[in-house]
Every structure is written in structure tokens, then in C-alpha cells.
Amino acid sequence: MISLSPSSLLSFIFLLFFTTLSLHCLSASAATCHPDDEAGLLAFKSGITADPSGMLSTWKKGTDCCKWNGITCLVDNRVTAISLSGQINNGTTLIHTTLSGTISSSLSKLKYLDGIYLLNLGNISGSFPNFIFQLPNFKYIYIENNKLSGQIPVNIGNLTKLEALSLEGNFFSGRIPSSISELTQLTQLALGGNRLTGTIPASIQRLKNLTLLSFKSNQLSGEIPDFFSGFTNLRILELTQNKFTGKIPVSISALATKLRYLELGHNNLAGPIPDFLGKFHALDTLDLSWNRFAGTVPKSFANLTKIFNLDLSHNLLVDPFPEMHVKGIESLDLSYNRFNLGKIPDWVTSSPIIYSLKLAKCGIKIKLDNWNPTQTYFYDYIDLSENAITGSPVKLLNRTDYLVGFYASGNKLKFNLSSLKIPKTLKYLDISRNLVVGNVPNAIGGLEKLNVSYNHLCGKLPATNFSASSFVGNDCLCGSPLPPCKV
Secondary structure, X not given: OOOOOHHHHHHHHHHHHHHHHHHOOOOOOOOOOOHHHHHHHHHHHHOEEEOOOOOOOOOOOOOOHHHOOOEEEEEOOEEEEEEEEOOEEOOEEOHHHOEXXXXXXXHHHOOOOOXXXXXXXXXXXXXXXXXXXXXXXXXXXXXXXXXXXXXXOOOHHHOOOOOEXXXXXXXXXXXXXXXXXXXXXXXXXXXXXXXXXEOOOHHHHHOOOOOEEEOXXXXXXXXXXXXXXXXXXXOEEXXXXXXXXXXXXXXXXXXXXXXXXXXXOOOEEEEEOOHHHHHOOOOOXXXXXXXXXXXXXXXXXXXXXXXXXXEOOOOEEEOOOOOOOOOOOOXXXXXXXXXXXXXXXXXXXXXXXXXXXXOOOOOEOOEHHHOOOOOOOOOOEEEOOOOOOEEOOHHHHOOOOOOOEEEOOOOEEOOEHHHOOOOOOOOEEEOOOOOOEEOOOHHHHHOOEEEOOOOEEEEEOOOOOOOHHHXXXXXXXXXXXXXXXXX
């Protein structure tokens, strides 16, 4: 199941809003647009070197630019927003919806322009668009998933009317300018998915109106500043995939009543998980994965009744794991800690909406035939690797229609592989180091990754592109890529 990140979802909502406005443009009585607006927009078009989907095909000299694709006019028949978006599939811009080129400085001619939305276009390059500094009333900058590079201008703080700044998914490098703290009207600050280094400027604590703060997927370091007490409106905090050290700052506890997304995974954070996280009753997503958190998970986690996505994987956490009272978990990952759960928790088994379950190396000792989850329809990933699970997954997997990945290596599963229904959606299957018997079915040829090594399989292999490592260590498998079968 593919879902948009919180910040991408907000960007999409803004784009939808402005696209709707453009369709109801207040320029119905005018035949053409203002000469400055037309000149600036056509200069932008001339800077585009590739437009495979014809996104700018309606941008023609002498026509009403308020009716051009992606253009909004709200004030005196003047252009107020440019909104162009490519289509995303599995996190990648679809080739036919890209735009290649640079952002023309001639857009400074659009004196009423207060918003630019260039989302998921993939190939817009160059530096930060400095023409914006000539338009001091600018409010919204969303230039996401493109190829802008260089440093974020040190004078970014001059754009004091900005309400949203998102440069996610580009190649910006260097430090976060401290002058960002001058943008006190900001409600959204999203700089994730770049190459930013250094520490988070302490002065950012001045941005009291933020609802979203995202610095994820950069190379930021140092401790997470202990300055969150004043962020009374913050709903989304994304600091994943950086190099942060130290503990979770105490001031984050001030966000308990409103914060919905807290994502701190893939850093070098350590210490115990703070008990105050159990007070975050509005929390939808908590990601503390791939850190060095130790000790037990606080009992107060039982209060997280609204949480849908919980990832505590790849830490140093130990038993006991608290009994949760979640009404419906969507994704859960407790893998690779020091848990001995014994069984799959009841609050997981009973979830009617779960789609991703990852409990690798969690000390589970069940017979898989006896596990009867309330639903299997939505499952797309199941990882039960490195446990002591016996029995057969056939009943479970034959009930799934949209499964993408099933991982159960290093268990004691015993079943006939030829009896397993392999859904058309399945791309990844790892049942290595078990007690599986039978032949390898032809249907495995549709997979992208396969590992059935070190089982008791036999017979001639079907034609596939998998390497020998996918099949080694079985009793009597033969045929390419293994040695040929004996006649």
C-alpha cells in the first residue's frame, strides 16, 4: 500500500486548491493577460528544454494567460500563482510528466505573483530562484522533487511575508541559514531530502506558528535542540535520516496535545524512550527506528490509542513490551531489538486495517497455521524472519490478494512450496533456512527477489533470472543456475 508522506499530502492539497482557483479564474471578461505577466511566463517557458506531456502547450502568446494550464489569476486579472505538478509512482516522477530546464528570472515581471508550486517535475535545475527577492509580498514557495542545487540563500530571511517554504527533494547543500528565523509568518518549513549539513539553528525557535517542520533525509548533526516548548501549533515533526545524537529533548513533551507525526528514525539517538511520549494521545505516526534506544518501552504507550504507524525497529529495546490498546494499527515494526514476545500481540491480530507487519527476531514461537488475523486483505508486507515459528504459511498467504513481500527466513516452517498460491502482486519472497519441501513452481518467475536456499526442495528449476544463491543448500534442486539435472 503506497501512501503520501504528511508533507507531500499537504503540498498536494495546496496544489489542488490553486488548480481549482485557476479553473474559476477571475479573468473571464479579459481576452489577454497583462503584458508583463505574459512576457514573464513565456520567458519561463523558453527556459524549459523538455516538456514531454505538453504541460505548457496552452501557454501561447496573445491568448488569455489566466486560462493557461497551472496559472491562477485572483487580483485585477494579474497572475498570482504558478502551479505545475508531475505524477509520482512509487516515489519516482513518471517520465512523461517531467519538465526539464531552469526557472527564468523574468518571473520577476509578475508583480502580483505570491505563490509558486513546482512539484515532482523531476528535472528543474539551477539555484534557488532569486527573482523571488524582487517580490517582497511572496507567500508560498513549494519547489519539491526537482534538481535545484547550491546553498539556500543566507538572506532568505528577507522574505518576511512567507507563510510556507518547501524545498524538499532537491540537492541543496551547506548549512541551514540562521536568517530563516526572520520568517515568523511561516506555518510550514520543509527542507527534507537535500544535502544540508551542520546543526539546526537555535534561532528557529522563533517560528512559533509552524504546523510542519521537516528536515528529514539530510546530513544534519549534533543534538536535536531543546527548544520546542513554544511550538504550540506543531502537528508534524520529521527529523528522520540524519546524524543527530543525544537524547530526545524534554521540550518535545510540550507538543503532546496536538502532534500527529513524530519521526526521528535513522539517527544516532540514545538513552531510554521517554515516558512522556505516552501522553501524545493525538499521535498517528511514531518512528524511532534505527537508533540506539535502550531499556523497556514505557508502559504509558498503552495510552497511544490512536496510533496507526509504530516503528521501533533496530534498537536495543528489551522486554516487557506493554499491552497496547490500539483500535486499529496500520503498520508495525518491532524488528531487531531484544524482545521475546512469544506470540503476535492480540492487538495486532485483531486490527481490521493493518497492511504492514514486521516482527523479525522478536522471539515469536507460534504455529503459523493457528494464527488467524481478523483481516489479510490489506496486507502488503509481512516479515517474520529470525523467529522460532513452525507450521505452514499456505493458509495465511492464500488469503492475501495484494501481498508484495513475505519474509520468513530462519524459522522452522514446513510445507510444500508447490501448494503456495503466489499472488500476482508478490515481488519479494524469502523463506530461506526453513524445512520447506516440494518443487519450485513456475510462478516464482514473476518475482523480483527470491530466496528459497537451505531447505529440502527438489526437482528441476523453472527458467528464471535468479542467481544460484537463491537456491543453494537444498536436497536435490538442479538446472540453471545450479548444475544440470542428471539424466
